[in-house]
Amino acid sequence: MGKNKNKRLISKMKLLEGKTAIVTGGSRGIGKAVAEMFAREGANVIITRVKESNDTEQLLENLRSYGVQAEAFVFDVADFTRAHEVVKEVQQKFGRIDILVNNAGITRDTLLMRMTEAQWDEVLAVNLKSAFNLSHAVATVMMKQRSGSIINMSSVVGITGNAGQTNYAAAKAGIIGFTKSLAKELGSRGIRANAIAPGFVETDMTEVIPQEAREAWVKNIPLQRGGKPEDIANATLFLASDMASYITGQVISVCGGMNI
Numbered sequence: 004m005g006k007n008k009n010k011r012l013i014s015k016m017k018l019l020e021g022k023t024a025i026v027t028g029g030s031r032g033i034g035k036a037v038a039e040m041f042a043r044e045g046a047n048v049i050i051t052r053v054k055e056s057n058d059t060e061q062l063l064e065n066l067r068s069y070g071v072q073a074e075a076f077v078f079d080v081a082d083f084t085r086a087h088e089v090v091k092e093v094q095q096k097f098g099r100i101d102i103l104v105n106n107a108g109i110t111r112d113t114l115l116m117r118m119t120e121a122q123w124d125e126v127l128a129v130n131l132k133s134a135f136n137l138s139h140a141v142a143t144v145m146m147k148q149r150s151g152s153i154i155n156m157s158s159v160v161g162i163t164g165n166a167g168q169t170n171y172a173a174a175k176a177g178i179i180g181f182t183k184s185l186a187k188e189l190g191s192r193g194i195r196a197n198a199i200a201p202g203f204v205e206t207d208m209t210e211v212i213p214q215e216a217r218e219a220w221v222k223n224i225p226l227q228r229g230g231k232p233e234d235i236a237n238a239t240l241f242l243a244s245d246m247a248s249y250i251t252g253q254v255i256s257v258c259g260g261m262n263i
Contacts, residue, residue, distance in 0.1 A: 019244060024100075033106055100144045103151070131181070198253070225259060
């Protein structure tokens with residue numbers, strides 16, 4: 004009976020019980036799936052979004068239904084000063100920050116010769132500079148704790164490149180170098196930094212891609228399907244949890260084999 008009871012207790016344990024996580028871009032797509040999975044696994048979740056929306060409170064209610072605390076901050080993650088202010092508010096309210104998921108991202112796809120300076124700058128600011136901003140802010144908190152997990156969303160195109168996405172690919176490749184450098188700088192303080200490189204994931208961001216192009220992409224994926232936000236959330240949960248306590252500086256491709 005004792006062994007069976009212990010097995011039941013283990014099976015009921017939540018992977019992120021009592022932890023606090025910040026998920027940027029947490030109101031839709033991959034970010035929303037990550038936030039929901041973290042809440043389900045016992046983490047207090049703070050999401051960021053760039054615009055106020057009528058569905059914000061419903062999102063938070065869904066997260067709180069798992070018995071955790073949830074908050075939302077509406078601000079531009081490319082704003083260095085505001086990012087630090089938000090992190091300070093979170094730390095003061097929750098006492099600690101255990102996980103940061105730098106997920107916020109946009110696309111402004113076009114061929115290089117048609118790309119404007121504004122399209123380049125906007126993508127680099129949201130997709131790359133924001134990761135610096137939030138990581139810079141949480142690093143002090145995590146260093147004092149001597150623990151933490153930073154997870155940065157890269158992309159398969161940050162590894163392979165892609166025509167029509169020089170801005171996006173540059174930002175996502177930058178995320179990889181940034182992540183590896185973070186891992187080397189912060190590892191001695193018990194802080195892990197890893198990146199995830201999603202492939203073609205079915206979200207509202209990819210819905211704007213013409214159907215013909217979507218079908219062509221799927222044909223080149225060994226698993227013959229696009230990914231779901233939950234596929235990326237699963238990998239994020241693993242890296243956030245103690246199961247990945249000896250993993251840092253790595254890039255995990257969640258792409259159905261798209262990059263081989």
